[in-house]
Amino acid sequence: MHTSEQNKKDSYQQSIQELVSAYEADTRLGLSETEALARLERYGRNELPAGKVIPRWQKFLAQFQNVLVILLLIATAISAGLWLYERESALPYEAIAIFAVVLLNALMGYIQESRAEEAVAALRRMSAARAKVVRDGVQRSVIAAELVPGDIILVEEGDTIPADARLIQTTALQTSEAALTGESLPVSKDTGLITEPSELGDRHNMIFSGTTVTFGRAYALVVAIGAQTQMGRIAGMLAMVPPETTLLQKELAHIGKLLGIIVMAIAIIMITTIILIGKVSSLAVLMDVLILGVALAVAAIPEGLPAVVTAVLALGVQRMACRNAIVRHLPAVETLGSATIIASDKTGTLTKNEMTVRVVITASGRIEMTGTGYSPKGEVRSCSPGNNDYPDNFPQADPGVMEEDKASGRIEGALRHELEWALAIADRASNAVLQHNADGWRVEGDPTEGALIVAARKAGLEADALDARFERVGELPFTSERKLMTTLHANKKKRECLLVFTKGAPDALLTRCSLELVGEETRALTPERRSEILKLNEELAAEALRSLGVAFRSLPADAFEADRADESIEYNLVFVGLIGMLDPPREEAKNAVSRAKAAGIRPIMITGDHPVTATVIAAQLGIAEDRRVVTGAKLEQLSDEELDRTVKEVSVYARVNPEHKLRIVKALQRGGEVTAMTGDGVNDAPALKTSDIGVAMGITGTDVSREAADMVLTDDNFASIVAAVEEGRTIFSNIRKFLRYLLSSNIGEVLVMFFGVLLANIIGLQTEDGLIVLPLLATQLLWINFVTDGAPALALGVDPPGAHVMRRPPRAKGERVITPEMWFGIAFVGVITAIGTLLVIDACLPQGLIEGAGSIPYAQTMAFNTLVLFSLFNVLNARSDKQSAFVGLFSNKWLWSAIPLSLLLQVAVIYVPFLQHAFSTVSLSLRDWLLCAGVASSVLWLRELSKLIYRAASQASRSPVAQQP
Structure with missing residues (x-):
């Protein structure tokens, strides 16, 4: 195979035959999977080169770039230097302990960030762009990165073009190349040969990677991938995308800075107080005091909070992906908790998107079809009396058909002729492909078109026979403005004429029809007959059937060039019939609505379907029992003020265009609603971008809609949106949980140190010569920070959702992460922690309010142990500000793994000799442990009492308690 670089002429200057030969391609069958894999191995993936990868060791060293950590490392070095100078112990235990804790904290931060990066990378893989390609003669969807030179790709309206390719067949193709050439208007494309050298913008027979299809469709031969594409050459190397900073992370950073200022002020006051009152007499004591101040700041400031938040967000978003919702922008996770409206399309989202033709109505009668899904098996029967015979090639009735069905009339004569024409038109005016594999029957392409093909097969119209008779030579793709799709075919029976096959919305189609097919003849379509057809269409809608009209006309073969046809051919058509299809509601959708x-x-349905169909489905799902509906035509007549009032009351909108979605979104937002809006088409992009949460369809959606959206549904299911809201609320709730835990525990530590120094002479921490003894040592503070702020905090970050998560109203838009109620709980726990710990110190020392008989190391060890146990009891409190800690006590398996782990580490630091030296601890008795545990448990019981009082007060005032963790 020769690449374009090996040829003297560029791809746009070569004929299709030359390129097909050079790339050893096959325009009909495409490459084989074996050959595609071999080329993928040879030429690499269709991706731009990634930016420089940061080595892991650099990421690990980045953990030490925090100012406070650097100060601790300096303190470690000074402590080790003093040990070398004084040699008062066998090893520099304090220096080793400080360095070990700093190292462990760095390791924990590195692991958290690595997990977050892995989670984000996994999400990128899940949301990878896809391309439609022909392989082994079958059209299929593959990851765009797996395209290779020589592949035959199909691009359609809304697609992002995945590689540079030479066009080999086009249908009214237009592309937007603004991203590549700066040309603001769409560019028309065709397959014509260009002989002279041309600029990019003039290469009308080429399509380029990264540009988008705005109209039409085409098949093309891939000639360049990855860095070899025009976009790749211009871009050079893909710069690394900076990490996205959400509003939540910015607010947390602000909280961290605020706490840092407060704690640093307290640390300075403490250090100054100790130096002035504590009679610091040596350099070693001075260094101990300074190290203590730094350690207090490190222990109290949640400097690792952004990393924890990123990890929790990334892991939570990965869980959402497992529930078929891929979040493309992290801020959407925060917004999900505030969503008050889910504005959803109907087809495929609230319904199964497995259309099945149930009814065909023509001039001579009504035909019904049985069967479900995409399997081309089912009975075709007439509901018109007097038709007694099936055509020979129609399928036999299924064995399970009911007796009354067997008695129905059969199809012959005029009705048979009309049915064949109706389904032939529907089959040919379609781009879907019906395929059968080990998993059963499936449709590649639009589900509605797939249903029409299945119906044709049920009626005995086989693809090969239709291909042989009606060769497609042109196409006018469907647009939301025309609501029609038209194909042109060479009539093999009458070679001097072309056949125009059109399908679309019946009301739009009828305006372009002047005749009707009756048997093998055509008759004038009278106003009375038009009214009758529209009434039949209404009756189909009342049966919750989606209807399409089909029509045709004949044109002289030499009238115009088929591939340059315009919508003028869609007039003077012969109306053939109505086709009614059923897309049943998803079973899970009704529960999701509830x-x-x-x-x-509030769920809202916005659909292009018939108003009656929309109201029937909406009523079945519980979206709108009142069956009120506003059509697109009515919506256009409403002023903004009238629309603002309407959207507050109406939940069903039918026959709307994508442009109407934008008006609805803006009206909802003016009313203070936070809206999640679904969409799948190119024209949906403005509404998706404007809405608070744009939700694109992963199966039926276009690349343009997915790029504009914040979230992509891999299953196009309404239930997945509700599941995403639940996950979003859970993620935000869990962030609040570990914030509540970290801040209350850290404030407790700060208050113990601060008041321990200020009240030293009252609780026995001041010696007879006036020297102040610290409640805790620097190494002990750092250990508490490591043990309690690590595993338990992360376990809270993955707390499972409670039953109450989807029973409370949405979080108010703009509500702060830490509410006044949360601040009260944090301060309450911090004060209890400080009082309890200081009382334990007092009870352990011979002087003070409570008489004791222990030594200073013993009192410090008791305080150290009590603070750790306070944190472990507090982690149970932190799961809710209002709900009892005993509700769902054992639902979080990770939490009940983290608590024993922290206890085991604490036992080790108290009893292992080496750790005793490093952290200046002494062994404690069982009685001591019971005392520490009894005092520490007070934070649980007192917090439970405060929650009980709150719930009682709320109930007394008859205000509903929002069980919000």
Whole structure:
């Protein structure tokens, strides 16, 4: 195979035959999977080169770039230097302990960031762009990065072009190349040969990677991938995308800075007080005091909070991906908790998107079809009396058909002729492909078109026979403005004429029809007959059937060039019939609607379907029992003020265009609603971008809609949106949980140190010669920070959702991460922690309010142990500000793994001789442990009492308690 670089002429200057030969391609069958894999191995993936990868050792060293950590490392070096000078112990235990804790904290931070990066990378792989390609004669969807030179790709309206390719077949193709050439208007494309050298913008027979299809469709031969594409050459190397900073992370950073200022002020006051009152007499004591001040700041400031938040967000988003919702922008996770409206399309989202033709109505009668899904098996029967015979090539009735079905009339004569024409038109005016594999029957392409193909097969119209009779020579793709799709075919029976096959919305189609097919003849379509057809269409809608009209006309073969046809050929058509299809509601959608309502979220249906169909489905799902509906035509007549009032009351919108979605979104937002809006088409992009949470369809959605969206549904299911809201609320709730835990525990430590120094002479921490003894040593503070702020905090970050998560109203838009109620709980726990720990110190020392008989190391060890146990009891409190800690006590298996781990580490630091030296601890008795545990448990019981009082007060005032953790 020769690449374009090996040829003297560029791809756009070569004929299709030359390129097909050079790339050893096959325009009909495409490459084989074996050959595609071999080329993928040879030429690499269709990706731009990534930016320089940061080595792991550099990422690890980055953990030590925090100012406070650097100060600790300096303190470690000074402590080790003093040990070398004084040699008062066998080893520099303090220096070793400080360095070990700093190292462990760095390791924990590195692991958290690595897990977050892995989670984000996994999400990128899940949301990788896809391309439609022909392999082994079958059209299929593959990851765009796996395209190779020589592949035959299909691009359609809304697609992002995955590689540079030479066009080999086009249908009214236009592309937007603004990202590559700066040309603001769409560029028309065709397959014509260009002989002279041309600029990029003039290469009309080429399509380029990264540009988008705005109209039409085409098949093309891939000639360049990855860095060899025009976009790749211009871009050079893909710069590393900076990490996205969410509003949540910015607010947490602000909280961290605020706490840092407060704690640093306290540390300075403490250090100054100790130096002035504590009679610091040596350099070693002075260094101990300074190290203590730094250690206090490190222990109290949650400097690792952004990393923990990133890890929790990334892991939570990965869980959402497992529930078929891929979040493309992290801020969407925060917004999900505030969503008050889910504005959803109907087809495929609230329904199964497995259309099945149930009814065909023509001039001579009504035909019904049985069967479900995409299997081309089912009975075709007439509901018109007097038709007694099936055509020979129609399928036999299924064995399970009911007796009354067997008695129905059979199809012959005029009705048979009309049915064949209706389904032939529907089959040919389609781009879907019906395929059969080990998993059963499936449709590649639009589900509606797939249903039409299945119906044709049920009626005995086989693809090969239709291909032989009607060769497609042109196409006018569907647009939301015309609501029609038209194909042109060479009529093999009458070679002097072309056949125009059109399908689309019946009301739009009828305006372009002047005749009707009756048997083998055509008759004038009278106003009375038009009214009758529209009434039949209404009756189909009342049966919750989606209807399409089909029509045709004949044109002279030499009238125009088929590949340059315009919509003028869609007039003077012969109307053939109506086709009614059923897309049943998803079984899980009704439950999802109910859950959304219970969560204070109002579901809204916005569809292009018939108003009656929309109201029937909406009523079945519980979206709108009142069956009120506003059509697109009515919506256009409403002023903004009238629309603002309407969206507050109406939950069903039918026959709307994508442009109407934008008006609805803006009206909802003016009313203070936080809206999640679904979309799948190119024209949906503005609404998706404007809405608070844009949700694109992963199966039926276009690349343009996915790029504009914040979230992509891999299964196009409404239930997945509700599941994403639940996960989003859970993630935000869990962030609040570990914030509540970290801040309350850290404030408790600060208060112990601060008041321990200020009240030293009252609780026995001041010696007879006036020297102040610290409640805790620097190494002990750092250990508490490592043991309690590590595993337990992360375990809270993955706390499972409680039953209450979807029973409370949405979080108010703009509500702060830490509410006044949370601050009260944090301060309450911090004060209890400080009082309890200081009382334990007092009870252990011979002087003070409570008489004791222990030594200073013993009292410090008791305080050290009590603080750790306070934190471990507090982690149970932190799961909710209002709900009892005993509700769902054992639901978080990670938490009940983290607590024993922290206890085991604490036991080790108290009893292992080497760690005793390093952290200046002494062994404690069982009685001591019981005392520490009894005092520390007070934080649980007192917090439970405060929650009980709150719930009682709320109930007394008859205000509902929002069980929000």
